[in-house]
Amino acid sequence: MNLLNYIDRYVPSAVKDLFKRELHFSDTQTSLPLTAFVIVYMLTSPLFGTLADRWSRKALIAAGVALWSLATAGAALATGFVSFLLARALVGVGEAAYATISPSLISDYFPAERRNRILTLFYVAIPVGAALGFTLGGIVGNAYGWRAAFLVCGLPGLLAAGLALAIREPPRGGFDPVALAAVPSWPEALRRLRATAPYVIAVAGYVAVTWAGGGMADWFAPFLHRYRGMNVAEAGSLTGTATVVGGLAGTLTGGLLADWLKKRSSSPYLMLSCISMIPAAGFAVVALTAHGRLAIGLAILLANFFMWFYTGPINAIIVNAVPAAMRARAVSMSILSIHLLGDAISPTMIAGISDRTGNLMNGMALIPVMMLVGSAIWGFGWSRRAG
DSSP, X not given: OXXXXXXXXXXXXXXXXXXXXXXXXXXXXXXXXXXXXXXXXXXXXXXXXXXXXTSOHHHHHHHHHHHHHHHHHHGGGOOSHHHHHHHHHHHHHHHHHHHHHHHHHHHTTSOHHHHHHHHHHHHTHHHHHXXXXXXXXXXXXXXXXXXXXXXXXXXXXXXXXXXXXXXXXXXXXXXOSSOOSSOOOHHHHHHXXXXXXXXXXXXXXXXXXXXXXXXXXXXXXXXXXXXXOOXXXXXXXXXXXXXXXXXXXXXXXHHHHHHHGGGTOSSHHHHHHHHHHHHHHHHHHHHHHOOSHHHHHHHHHHHHHHHGGGHHHXXXXXXXXXXXXXXXXXXXXXXXXXXXXXXXXXXHHHHHHHHHHSOHHXXXXXXXXXXXXXXXXXXXXXXXXXO
């Protein structure tokens, strides 16, 4: 399900220039549907965080997967900006139900000390799904048109939605040593989250890195198409292959290294996340400035490799920092934060700079800068714990 989640999220980026030409969009209009998706996604996440504390989590997951799959396929029927925007916004509702609830459900299957490794495996689907979205979208879009790409990537999710109903739902907080006696109100939950320093620092760095990742995911393939002489399929395949290899290896390596560092650091998760963003930013600069395909592919692979180290460790901090009765809402507020200030605005900001200056590179230059901002925030948390 998480694989399909990210395939459907990123297929529009692979075929951006195809629907831009047919539907007569500007650069800004091609990114606004992603912004609409993220805005709806982040605004509905707290709603599903509340429902998850009271309703059947597997039923909510099934409904979410079905909705986003139908909405992805529905984009193939778009005739203009409004209908395309509406379809992508509905994807956000379905993905909010899934992404908010799944980590809390998974966390109830395992004790805290195992959650980093388990969540690392869960989040491996992000780079793989994103890569498949770019690759499938680019290949199908180049051969059969962008509408076919949305149908091929969207409809299989209906099968996964049915499988969601077969999930065994574990007891809430069964592995937590201390549980809240009752589900707190939203004001009380927000007060507790604000007072939990590990949670706040983890999410703050997550915001900056999500800004960078969202901008890179939405605009790197079009950048290669426009400035490096690649067609849509080539740009999508190169971006997708580098993302899946680098992201998969980075996610797994980061999760394993974080557990290995537990006996060597008082804050291994923040330490690793901080340090890994420095080479990620460096290789992102190389990917944007190189001209040879081998050099570009290798640089974007290495940028993704180091960037994805944080995935399991930071999400483990988020779910471990709060009791089970607040976990779904803690995840929902992290989703709201990283998208409100992260990838809800980065693609459109990059597009706006491109439209204003006539050069997409001017906007893309902010990507490595934001990686370093995330590194600095996590580094502050690491030094605070070490001190």
